[in-house]
Amino acid sequence: MRQYFGTDGVRGRVGEFPMTADFAMKLGWAAGQVLGAEGAREVVIGKDTRASGYMLESALEAGFSAAGVNVALVGPLPTPGVAYLTSTFRADAGVVISASHNPFDDNGIKVFAQGGHKLTDAQEQEIERWLQIALDGGMTCVSSEKLGKARRIDDATGRYTEYCKANLPGHLSLSGLKIVVDSANGAAYKVAPAVYSELGAELISIHASPNGLNINERCGATAMQSLRAAVVEHQADLGIALDGDADRLMMVDHTGTVVDGDELLYLLAKDAKASGYSGGVVGTQMSNLGLEQALARLEVPFLRAKVGDRYVMEQLKATGWRLGGEGSGHLLSLDHASTGDAIIASLRVLTCLLQQGTILFDGKQGMHKLPQTLINVRIKAQDGNDPLDSAQVKSTVAQVEEQLGQDGRVLLRKSGTEPLIRVMVEAVDAVQAQHCAEQIADSLSNAG
Numbered sequence: 301m302r303q304y305f306g307t308d309g310v311r312g313r314v315g316e317f318p319m320t321a322d323f324a325m326k327l328g329w330a331a332g333q334v335l336g337a338e339g340a341r342e343v344v345i346g347k348d349t350r351a352s353g354y355m356l357e358s359a360l361e362a363g364f365s366a367a368g369v370n371v372a373l374v375g376p377l378p379t380p381g382v383a384y385l386t387s388t389f390r391a392d393a394g395v396v397i398s399a400s401h402n403p404f405d406d407n408g409i410k411v412f413a414q415g416g417h418k419l420t421d422a423q424e425q426e427i428e429r430w431l432q433i434a435l436d437g438g439m440t441c442v443s444s445e446k447l448g449k450a451r452r453i454d455d456a457t458g459r460y461t462e463y464c465k466a467n468l469p470g471h472l473s474l475s476g477l478k479i480v481v482d483s484a485n486g487a488a489y490k491v492a493p494a495v496y497s498e499l500g501a502e503l504i505s506i507h508a509s510p511n512g513l514n515i516n517e518r519c520g521a522t523a524m525q526s527l528r529a530a531v532v533e534h535q536a537d538l539g540i541a542l543d544g545d546a547d548r549l550m551m552v553d554h555t556g557t558v559v560d561g562d563e564l565l566y567l568l569a570k571d572a573k574a575s576g577y578s579g580g581v582v583g584t585q586m587s588n589l590g591l592e593q594a595l596a597r598l599e600v601p602f603l604r605a606k607v608g609d610r611y612v613m614e615q616l617k618a619t620g621w622r623l624g625g626e627g628s629g630h631l632l633s634l635d636h637a638s639t640g641d642a643i644i645a646s647l648r649v650l651t652c653l654l655q656q657g658t659i660l661f662d663g664k665q666g667m668h669k670l671p672q673t674l675i676n677v678r679i680k681a682q683d684g685n686d687p688l689d690s691a692q693v694k695s696t697v698a699q700v701e702e703q704l705g706q707d708g709r710v711l712l713r714k715s716g717t718e719p720l721i722r723v724m725v726e727a728v729d730a731v732q733a734q735h736c737a738e739q740i741a742d743s744l745s746n747a748g
Contacts, residue, residue: 307611327431328366339392346394350544371450373450397409400543417613467648481505481542482519484516516543538553542642567649582612585713586628588627674737678720692746
């Protein structure tokens with residue numbers, strides 16, 4: 301079991317353990333010990349626009365240097381941009397300082413391997429072993445002549461912008477499209493507007509003025525109201541929303557309706573199938589049943605991974621498939637990017653629409669999302685008693701599943717960070733989903 305690494309790195313409130321300068325330095329040192337033993341000599345460090353990124357960047361730099369690992373600093377850049385530069389610079393690992401869609405007073409540290417792939421569980425466990433040594437006072441420093449050096453990459457934004465633009469086929473252009481882009485005051489605030497405008501779109505850019513404190517503040521992929529309003533106000537063809545580190549994509553059609561990750565994944569899969577793709581699609585336990593049903597009609601195989609894009613990636617590697625994602629907007633198209641990349645994913649969607657001569661509203665047709673209800677049930681810690689093992693709970697779940705039949709779904713998940721059980725029910729209509737979820741939640745409360 302990992303103590304500090306979650307599904308997306310180490311994350312927490314800035315100034316509180318583990319998001320302190322001391323912890324970040326020791327984490328850098330520990331990562332340097334593990335990656336250095338595997339031959340690593342340079343890591344690329346990028347960040348989003350949070351004010352705390354300066355503090356954590358300096359601390360990580362010190363830790364890697366003490367371990368004898370060189371550092372290349374690229375400044376504010378989307379997570380997938382750091383992954384790309386890690387590969388192009390032939391660096392041995394990359395680090396992103398970001399808490400993704402969280403508010404500014406949180407931050408996080410994500411470490412990934414050469415090529416932009418996330419570390420394995422075994423690598424993270426080994427880093428945690430060295431980290432504990434450092435936290436216990438055992439951090440050492442290489443001799444002066446072996447200290448890692450640091451350099452800044454001044455043209456990182458331009459390099460990544462050109463890489464993104466290359467993902468729209470050369471015979472296509474965004475000319476004639478009016479697009480609203482919400483950069484969430486985050487890491488893509490320079491790159492995203494440049495990509496779409498340089499590809500020819502008439503661009504309306506919103507939430508692209510970060511001040512260190514306004515990242516994800518009522519904007520971006522987790523707060524779509526302002527984007528929806530802007531699309532309607534400007535009579536735009538569509539809207540594009542990124543999150544703070546630009547690895548998550550949500551879109552808005554010309555009517556102001558949100559098009560989420562499940563619907564975008566369906567659109568991409570439908571186009572891939574028509575183009576001869578013979579593989580399947582990987583979603584997660586939270587992927588809407590409507591996606592699974594729509595893919596079945598296309599005769600496209602579908603598998604569910606655990607929640608988290610790292611687990612989607614694991615399933616894609618195991619199956620050899622190329623498409624996967626989450627309803628929250630993490631989309632993986634491995635023929636075009638090695639990790640979830642919101643800008644590239646949006647360009648893949650735009651490519652599909654342009655080649656088909658259609659619009660986003662029509663492109664998503666064929667998939668009907670089932671209403672979904674999610675209830676968090678707080679449970680009390682008991683001596684070895686798991687509410688999920690309760691006969692009462694099992695009976696209630698069985699009754700609900702029988703009632704839903706093939707037209708609904710039940711999922712119970714324990715939170716990894718809080719004493720909560722998440723109850724999710726999908727059904728043909730919202731009233732039924734709510735009623736069934738409340739039934740299960742009540743039984744859990746009584747059992748726990």
